[in-house]
Amino acid sequence: MTHAIEVEGLIKHFGATQAVNGIDLQVPAGTVYGVLGPNGAGKTTTVRMLATLLPPDGGRARVLGHDIVTEADALRSRISLTGQFASIDEDLSGWENLLLLSRLLGFGRKGAKARAQELLQAFDLEEASHKQVKYYSGGMRRRLDIAASLVVTPDLIFLDEPTTGLDPRSRNQVWDIVRALVNDGTSVLLTTQYLEEADQLADRIAVIDHGKVIAEGTSKELKASVGSGVMHIHLADPAQREAAQQQLAQALSVPVHIEADPSALSVQFTDTTAATYALAELPRAGIALSHYSMGQPSLDEVFLALTGHPAEPETTQNEQEVQA
Amino acid sequence: MNQEGTSTTLHSAISRRARPPRASMLTCATAFGWRALLKIKYVPEQMFDVLVTPIMFTVMFTYLFGGALAGSTSDYLQFLLPGILAQTMIFTSLYTGVTLNTDIGKGVYDRFKSMPIWRPSPIVGAMLGDVLRYTIASTIVVLVGLLLGYRPETGIVGVILAFVLLNIFGFGLSWVFTTLGLILRTPGAVMTVSWIFLMPITFASNIYVDPATMPSVLQTIVAFNPVTHLVTALRGIMDGGLTPGQLALCLVTPITLTVIFGPLTMLLYRRKR
Ligand SMILES: Nc1ncnc2c1ncn2[C@@H]1O[C@H](COP(=O)(O)OP(=O)(O)OP(=O)(O)O)[C@@H](O)[C@H]1O
Ligand SMILES: [Mg+2]
Numbered sequence: 001m002t003h004a005i006e007v008e009g010l011i012k013h014f015g016a017t018q019a020v021n022g023i024d025l026q027v028p029a030g031t032v033y034g035v036l037g038p039n040g041a042g043k044t045t046t047v048r049m050l051a052t053l054l055p056p057d058g059g060r061a062r063v064l065g066h067d068i069v070t071e072a073d074a075l076r077s078r079i080s081l082t083g084q085f086a087s088i089d090e091d092l093s094g095w096e097n098l099l100l101l102s103r104l105l106g107f108g109r110k111g112a113k114a115r116a117q118e119l120l121q122a123f124d125l126e127e128a129s130h131k132q133v134k135y136y137s138g139g140m141r142r143r144l145d146i147a148a149s150l151v152v153t154p155d156l157i158f159l160d161e162p163t164t165g166l167d168p169r170s171r172n173q174v175w176d177i178v179r180a181l182v183n184d185g186t187s188v189l190l191t192t193q194y195l196e197e198a199d200q201l202a203d204r205i206a207v208i209d210h211g212k213v214i215a216e217g218t219s220k221e222l223k224a225s226v227g228s229g230v231m232h233i234h235l236a237d238p239a240q241r242e243a244a245q246q247q248l249a250q251a252l253s254v255p256v257h258i259e260a261d262p263s264a265l266s267v268q269f270t271d272t273t274a275a276t277y278a279l280a281e282l283p284r285a286g287i288a289l290s291h292y293s294m295g296q297p298s299l300d301e302v303f304l305a306l307t308g309h310p311a312e313p314e315t316t317q318n319e320q321e322v323q324a
Numbered sequence: 325m326n327q328e329g330t331s332t333t334l335h336s337a338i339s340r341r342a343r344p345p346r347a348s349m350l351t352c353a354t355a356f357g358w359r360a361l362l363k364i365k366y367v368p369e370q371m372f373d374v375l376v377t378p379i380m381f382t383v384m385f386t387y388l389f390g391g392a393l394a395g396s397t398s399d400y401l402q403f404l405l406p407g408i409l410a411q412t413m414i415f416t417s418l419y420t421g422v423t424l425n426t427d428i429g430k431g432v433y434d435r436f437k438s439m440p441i442w443r444p445s446p447i448v449g450a451m452l453g454d455v456l457r458y459t460i461a462s463t464i465v466v467l468v469g470l471l472l473g474y475r476p477e478t479g480i481v482g483v484i485l486a487f488v489l490l491n492i493f494g495f496g497l498s499w500v501f502t503t504l505g506l507i508l509r510t511p512g513a514v515m516t517v518s519w520i521f522l523m524p525i526t527f528a529s530n531i532y533v534d535p536a537t538m539p540s541v542l543q544t545i546v547a548f549n550p551v552t553h554l555v556t557a558l559r560g561i562m563d564g565g566l567t568p569g570q571l572a573l574c575l576v577t578p579i580t581l582t583v584i585f586g587p588l589t590m591l592l593y594r595r596k597r
Pocket of ligand 1 (some may be wrong): 014017018019020037038039040041042043044045046084193
């Protein structure tokens with residue numbers, strides 16, 4: 001199998017901060033690769049190094065076969081980057097942004113105009129094409145940002161948190177674009193804080209925390225490594241939660257987690273039959289259930305199991321919308 | 325984008341095609357020059373300084389000092405105007421650094437840096453935008469001068485050649501400000517430091533008064549000041565009688581500044597963030 005990205009022991013520090021602390025990655029060509037991690041994990045720093053914007057302090061990386069340090073120039077003509085923070089010119093209109101980039105990428109005057117027009121149409125931005133980007137909505141801005149990365153179709157595109165702060169509809173549009181891209185043979189490396197996003201889009205996922213890869217694999221493999229299943233239980237009476245917790249912990253000899261909802265519990269297990277019996281024992285002990293669900297653990301739970309802390313500690317989606 | 329129609333346009337828009345040949349250095353620089361012009365189009369207020377300051381200085385100095393310094397205001401205006409052109413260009417040039425400092429922190433520079441383009445082109449392009457600023461400001465100075473009674477001995481040709489020289493000098497000087505713009509953290513700091521540097525070189529020159537009337541220490545300083553060489557050459561062009569020596573002396577500064585601060589700017593630019 002050919003690799004779009006091969007990274008070995010990549011290191012970057014800013015003063016005393018070890019932003020990237022020895023990352024190894026193997027990204028297969030022609031796939032979507034997800035880099036998942038909480039705020040400050042080192043996602044942006046990694047992407048900026050791979051996109052030749054930041055020289056690494058240690059380690060090696062080849063992207064599309066080019067060394068990111070010694071062959072940066074050759075590499076630049078084959079990749080595109082959509083940064084975490086709008087990498088478009090806010091003061092210019094969408095049309096002017098795309099025209100500028102088309103000219104810079106070698107289109108002639110006429111060709112540049114045609115290309116800008118084509119992209120505005122394809123990304124559903126025609127109506128706002130002559131407005132300054134600073135008046136765009138978050139979703140329009142993101143679409144323009146991605147369109148700007150596709151003026152010349154790259155062999156590999158980096159998308160740094162492409163959906164942070166977007167509403168579900170805009171997020172779905174971005175997902176459709178990513179799927180269309182990989183369909184057309186472009187390799188995609190995307191970073192995200194949203195476990196669902198990695199689950200939905202990525203063929204393989206690297207979970208990073210504190211500048212290190214702490215787990216790697218397909219979404220299925222990651223889930224399997226943590227336990228085969230998870231059970232969410234909602235009790236009719238919150239007062240009985242402690243009793244239920246004790247009983248389940250004893251029956252399954254695994255930790256039972258208390259959820260934010262005062263009537264909810266969750267437990268990860270490996271033996272499905274045992275778990276089913278333990279659940280059935282609860283009503284017999286006089287603990288009434290409101291509802292429950294059983295299934296594979298979510299990536300949230302995977303993250304908790306791998307790192308011992310939740311994946312999204314500081315920011316909620318709402319807060320990010322305000323920032324964006 | 326979920327509808328059939330849009331999705332087809334999307335697929336065809338992102339399908340792989342032969343990429344156009346790499347853009348030339350000139351194309352890159354002019355594309356960024358166009359970007360600078362667009363910024364002026366969207367924020368025309370930024371031209372206010374460029375327009376008002378030169379008018380103010382020309383009128384103020386002519387009537388305030390004219391009588392005292394040269395005997396008559398019309399004689400003084402004839403002497404002063406080429407100097408005011410130089411002063412206007414110098415004060416305008418510091419905006420190059422301030423603008424770059426504001427601009428470079430934005431995410432769009434990440435994109436420019438990750439693109440296969442001539443690396444200095446974002447900065448060189450911004451300087452091309454400055455040419456328009458200098459030219460507008462200089463034109464206003466000359467127009468105000470004409471209204472007040474200034475008459476260039478060498479006519480329109482002299483004025484145009486003076487503008488060319490101003491732009492060459494401004495281009496060289498801009499590299500100092502791009503360097504400052506990349507070193508300092510905030511646009512305010514760039515402004516302050518630039519003024520500290522610009523004030524003495526503007527006033528310890530032959531712009532306002534004939535150095536012959538100055539104390540000898542000051543005369544020496546003025547004689548070495550590159551601004552003096554510029555103003556001498558401008559007077560030579562506009563009043564006639566420019567010597568090749570004066571022109572050469574005037575060009576030494578922009579060439580030296582470009583050779584030193586051009587590469588320094590590029591080094592800092594590459595290292596930034
Ligand atoms: N230019 C810089 N100077 C100093 N420290 C930096 C710089 N860039 C990043 N860091 C630090 O490096 C660490 C990793 O940052 P990075 O931006 O790569 O994280 P991230 O995973 O992208 O986070 P987020 O999800 O918030 O975008 C953080 O502690 C951050 O504060
Ligand atoms: Mg980031």
